Structures are given as C-alpha cells and as structure tokens.
Amino acid sequence: MSMYAQWLIAATFVAYLGLILVIGVYAYLRTKNASDYFLGGRTLPPAVAALSAGASDMSGWLLLGLPGAAYMSGLSSGWIAVGLFAGIVLSWTTMARRLRVYTYELDDALTVPAYLHRRFNMGHPYLRTVCAFFILLFFLFYVASGLIAGGKLFETVFGWDYRWAVIAGAAAVISYTLFGGFLAVSWTDVFQGLLMSLALVAVPLVVIVDEGGMAKSWGLLHQQVPELMHWLRDSNGQALGLVAILSALAWGLGYFGQPHILARFQAVRSPDDVPVAASVAAIWSLVGFFGAICVGLFGHLELQQTLPDGERVFMALVEVLFHPLVAGVLLAAILSAIMSTADSQLLVSSAALAEDIYHVWFGRQTSPADMVKVGRWAVVGLALVAVWVALDPGSRVLDVVSYAWAGLGAAFGPAVLISLFWSRMTGSGAIAGVVVGGVTVVVWRQLSGGIFDIYELLPAFVFSATAIVLVSIVTNCPTDVASRHRQLMG
Template sequence: MGNGIILMGMVTYFLIILGMGLYFSRVEMNREKYMLGERKIPGWVLAFSERATGSSAWLLLGFTGFTFATGLSAIWMAVGSALGAIIAWVWLAKKFMIKTKENNALTLPAFIADMFDHNRKMILLTSTIVIVLFFIFYLGAQIAGAGKTLHETFGWNPILTMFICTLVMIILTFWGGFTSVVWTDMVQGILMLLTLTIIPIIALYQVYSQDLSIVDTLAETGQGMNSWTGGLTGIALGVLFFNNFSYFFGYFGGQPQLSTRFMALKNDRERKVGTLTVVFWSTISFTGAFLIGLTGLTLYGSNGVDDVEMILPHMVLDLTPAWLAGILLSGIIAAIITTGDSQLMVVVSSINEDLIRGTFGIKLSDQTLLRYSKITVVVASLLGFVMALATESLVLLIVSWAWGGVGNTFSVVILLAFFWKKYSSIGVLATIISGLVSTIIWISTPLDALITSRFSTFVIALIFGVIFSFIFPDKKPTLNASLK
C-alpha cells in the first residue's frame, strides 16, 4: 500500500510537468524562442532553473552522501559551490546579458566566438566537439542516476526506469524547447528546495526526541569526522580543501547549461531579482543537504545504508508518510531530469546552431532548424540511454569529467575574454584543447586521487591560454570594449 501511494505521488508530479511541456508546445516557435525563450522569461524563474540544473542529483544524492561519509569537512564543497554560483550571478550575469544582446548569440560557443574577429569557425568547431562529447556521456550519467533511484525505491528493472526517465526528458525538450525546460526546471527547483528543507527539520526533531547527539556521533565515528579540516594539517589539509572547494572554479560561465540562463535575462532588474533568488536558494538548499548528511549519520550510524548516496531516499522513506515521500522523492528525480533536459538543449543548440549553421554555414529556415533540433533531441536522448546502460560507474566518472572538461575549461575562456585585453583567438583554442586533453589524462591516472581534475584543468587551461595568447596575438583588438 505504501509503495502504491508513493508511486501515485510521483506519477502526479510527472503528469504536472508533462502538462507544462504540452502547454508550451502550443506556442508558435521560432529559432530564438526555442533556444533562449526570446528573453521574456522572468529573472526569478531563470534563477530557480539555473540552480536546479546546476545542483542536480549531485547535491541531493552525491553531497548528502559525501557529508554522511566524511563529516564536517564536507562543508567546503558546499561553500565552494554556493559561493561560485552567487558570484557568477553578481559578477558575470550582467556581462553575459549585455554581450548577448549586442551579438544576438544563442549558444555559449557562439557567444565566445563572437568576441573575436579571427578563427571564429575553429572556435565554434572545437567548442562544439568538446561540449557534445562530454554532454552525451553526462546525459547518460543523469539517466543512470534516475534509474538507480527508482530501482532502489520500487525494485523495478533499472533498464525500464532509465527508459521512463529518458522518455520524460525527450517529451519536455521536444515540445517546448528552452521555455519548457526552464519553467519545468523552476517547478523542480522549488520541489528540491522543499525536500532539502522538510527532511532536515524532521531529522533534527528525531535526533532531539531520541536524545541523540550529532557532536557525539561524529566524535565516536572517528576518522576526523568531527573536524572542519578532516583532522588533517599541512599539505594534506590543502589537498582536502582544494578537492572539496574546487567546484567553485566551474561556475564562472563555463557550464553552457547554466550560462544560457544568463544569456536569456531580459534586463538588469530581472538579473537583480534572479541574484537574490539564487542567494536564498543556495543558502537554504546547501545548508539542508549538509544537515541531512549529519543527521542521517546520527540516526542510522555509519553502516546504516549500503550505498551512502542513498541516504536521502532512505530518510525520506523512513521519516515521512507515504504520500509525502512520493512528493519528496519526486524532488530527487526532478533534479536528475532538470539536468538531463538542460543538457539535451545544450547538445541540440551546439549541433544545429554552432556546427550546422555557424561552422559549416549551411543556410536553413527557422522551421527546418527546429525540425532538425527535435530530431537531435531524440537521437541524443537515445545515445544517452545507451551510455547509461554501458557501465555502473558512469555517474561519478562522467560528472567529474564534464565538470573539468567543460565547466572549468570554458570558465577560463570566459574569465580571460571578459577581463584580459590580450587574450587571442589562438589562446581560446589552446585553452579549450588543453582543457580537453588534460582532463582526459588527469582523470585516467592516479593524479586525480591527489588533486582533483576540477582544479588541475582550470590551472592548466589558464596557463595554455595565456602562453598561446602571448605567442600568437591577434592582429587587432577583438574584444568588445563594453566588456572591459
């Protein structure tokens, strides 16, 4: 009976977001509306969408499990992520908005290429290759995560659960494009916020009513769990800090599924509203996720769950009535779908806008491009589904690759393009290529166990970008003066 009520709550949620997708599909589409919503979406909606997409299942499953396993030192991962997201909205969003209006760019690669007079097509080509390469696998990671959660909850065949989530992603992206994705992401962002607020409150009450102590539990568990520094000093402490804090470096405009939210801003007023929304969402959500890990450890002990990343679903099922569990578990699936459909939009726009239209210069009508975009949605989704079937280790592995190979690499490009006048088009290409190569090498060797590729990629890409800009400068200034 309990599982039936939980399932009913989740089905209701899926019907709501599918209904929203159907609603937006009724609006007449053109190329700009499909890719960026014609910049008419409210700032607070874009902010909820950006945070839901940027946090995704790694916050609800990954970070809660990481806190459960490591204790107080996990806080630096939350601080790095929240601070990176807030600074991006305060510091970079306005520059994205202004430059997008000047050049009418619809994608991150086009946005970057339009700031340079040289090697535009090569920038588009290399950017598209890197983004599509990582994001097809990244999409597979989301599908695998969704299947894992539904399998753990209901015991269903994981292939069936992955296919269901793939189908939902296809429908949402296929019907309404960017507008549909953003508005459904907003609903999912609210649901994630509720999950990360309600569960910690209930868990803290249980800790209090059972006369338990979080402080005592952390001390008894040992292994530096009760230390904000993990009980480490010197170089070991520096490694822990950089590894946990390193998500910070990937938020500076380098994640195309997040940067498009900045590009879609209508005006500065909407940006300010969005910034306040992000500060509120990040503060509540990261605090809640941190408390879930600590209270979960206190209530169930370090051996309370077989898979630490399942601590939140376990707490939802154990601490809440079935009807509420169905709603809150939907928040976890929501996070996965949020990232999945946003990644689909990135792949679609990269192939159709940056490759077909930008690199190869093939002139197609808006309706033809829309038709190709929808075909790309289906093909990319099915490829992601195949990747999800390929290996059980896909989720953790590919998220790490994508964060370094795409997020940190393109963050370097954005920062140098915005704030360094001597950055050249060859420097851009060197940044992107070195980011791709160094990520693959770094994460495939024992080096990643010492210093995460999320940090090393940023540094290596920065060094190559600067060096090659000095060696191969562009013949004349290429950056828009308004951004300097």
C-alpha cells in the first residue's frame, strides 16, 4: 500500500474516532446515576437497542471470522450463521420483553447477577458473587480478543508495532466508555452497526457488478471453486458429520446468556417496543451474515493470489476494489466491529465489579454518584488487565472468542431463561446452573475425541438446565417468591 493511501486511510480513521468521542462527551453530560451509566436510563428506542445488540455481539467476527471461514470452507461455514440467526430471533422473541419488565420491577436491577439475586429474594450475596466471577473470568479474555484483533488491524494496515497498536486501540475504547457509559456505547454501536452493514453490502455489490450480476457471480464460483459450494460437505469434499453441524448450530444458544446482549433487552425504552426491535435485529443480522459469506466466497473471484490467512479476505478485497478514501471508511468498519464489542463487554464487566462485588461486599451505603465513579475506575482497571493479556501477539482470537461465548452462554443462558418462565425455580437451582454451566465449559474444552469434539456450549447448556431443574425440585421455592413471579407474569 502506498504512503498516499496510508495517509488517506489514517485520516478516515482519525475522523471516525473523533466522531465517537464527540458522542461520548454528549453521553457524559446526560449520565447522572448508575442506571444512566449502566443501562442508559432504560431509554433506548427499539432500533437503537437492536442495532446496539447486534453490533456489540458481532465484533470483528462478522468482518474477519465469518468471511475467513467462508473463504476457507465455503458454504458449509454458513451453518454457524444459521445457528446464530436462530439464536437472535428466539432470544428477542422469548426473553427480551419479560427481562425488560422483570428487571425494572425488581428494584431496577441493572445487571444479570442483580436480577437473579432479586428474582429469588436471596438473603445472602453468594449468587451475585458467583455470577460476577464468571462474567469477569470470561469477559476479560473476550475484551482482550477484541484488542488483539484491533492490534492486528493497525499492524496490517499501517505497519505499526503490534504492542503500540493494541495500546492505541485500547485508549480509544476506554475513553468513550469511561466518560459516557451505556449511552455512549449504545449510540456509537448504532453508528458502528450501520457502518458494518454498509461494508458488508458494498464489497459484494461491487464484485457482483464487476462480474455481470449475481447469477454470473455464483456461476463462476461453481466453476472455479466447486468444492466450496456445498452446504453439507467441507472444502475437502468430505460429508459434514452430525457433530460438526450440531456444533455450528449450537452457537445460537449463546445469545440467551450474553450479559452485554441481555443489557440491551433491559435498556429498551418500553416493553411494547420489543417486537420492532426484534424485527430490526433479524433484518440487520440476516443482511450481515449473507454479506459476510459473500465476501469470503467472492475473494476467490477477485484476488489473484490465495491468501494464507483467510481472515484477511475482507481487507484484501477492500484494498483491491476501492479508492483509498473509500477503503479507509470500509476498513474503519473493522475497527467499529472490534470496538463496539469491546466497549460493551468492558462496561458489563465494570458493572459486575462495581454493582455485584464492590457494592454488595464493601459499599452498601454507596451513593449513586459514587457508584458511577466506581464503575469508571473499574473500566480503567479491567481494561489494563485486558491490555496486558492482549500484548501477546501469538494469541488466537477466534479460539478465545468461542471459549468466552460458550462460557457466558452456558453459565447464564439456562438460568435467565428458566427464571423468566418457571415460578418454582429456586435460588439454589440458579447457583447450581451457573456453576455447572461455567465449569462444564472449562472442563469440556480440555477434552477431545468422539463426543468431546462437539462445541462445549451445547453439553454445558444442557447440563446447566438439568442442574437447575433437579436442584429446584429438591429444594423448596418460598411461597412469596413463586407468588411474586406469577404476578410479574401477569
């Protein structure tokens, strides 16, 4: 890439970072208490909530991981997208409205641990503490993976030293998360989500026009890379086994337990806005998944050389197809994807540390203003730990992401989902479910061969749900807790 092109792309990146910092300052002026900082005062319009949930969820995976998988494995990688799309639709339609109502009615619970604690009227803080522990455990690696991806982006585009690139990306994320909290994160996520959509539509569209239409583009793919054009076969022509398909579809289960996504359900302006938000989320994700798969496949039509690293296909296509100024905008979409997830996860982690550990164990009389200060200091502290983890350039981003996604989905998904629908669920059942889900992911990850090759989220989710039901049956649900749940159900 020429020096001129690098300068144009750098100018675009600076303009993008300046815009999101302006949003952060605006949100800072509107942040007055913990509810504002952690949930934006529950005032998000439905489209904002949906786009924010999608952008904070997808991260660089949508622009790097999925196109890379499609480039290397073809249409068989689309099973992951099918599972994720189902998870998005089901989580919005089954959980979002109830979670919005329940968390508000239960003394404005701001976090998942606080909701579960109040849902079961626990007389001790052990459930909140266990939940906060697993959030911090998995999210620290999740945030670090985003910083790793950002470092590799700057290293690839600008030739920066990797470690300085990580630090620069972390500084940008910390700045607007620190000042504006949830409002800054959510509104920047809207901008970032739209930019991601633009990138995933623009790149395939240019290729389709160049090749003379969609039908001709797919026809050329069938001619040049026929081994990649089968849903039920891998790139080597081998039939996909049941384990491979179930592992891909199981990714969708993660949506039920991701705290940074559940926070968007809690923050939507009104329970009546949920159907609109669900529709926006479904359309946005469908466009994104289809565009990402097209980017990966079309790389075989436009690039002269085979890429050793398939995750570079989006960047390579952008450099080949677009003017440097436009390329800068589209490459900023990668930065958007990375930052939109890292900021949300950092904020949820700081909420767990401030609300569910500090407030519970050390600051029962803490004022709302002090809680915001604690949350901001938590952002800085957690970000520094994540930076320390990310400074190792040998870290594998996708492995860390899949591990954290499974851990959070299995630890919290069954507990939150069942708590919204079963009045006889008990606090002891919730503790058992969280612990069994999280520990199963950790243990299953270390095993291999046979059934242990299945993605750990699926068995961990099943074991967690089973533990919740069995322990809840054995223990007695207090009458007042069951009665209050039935009242909330209406």
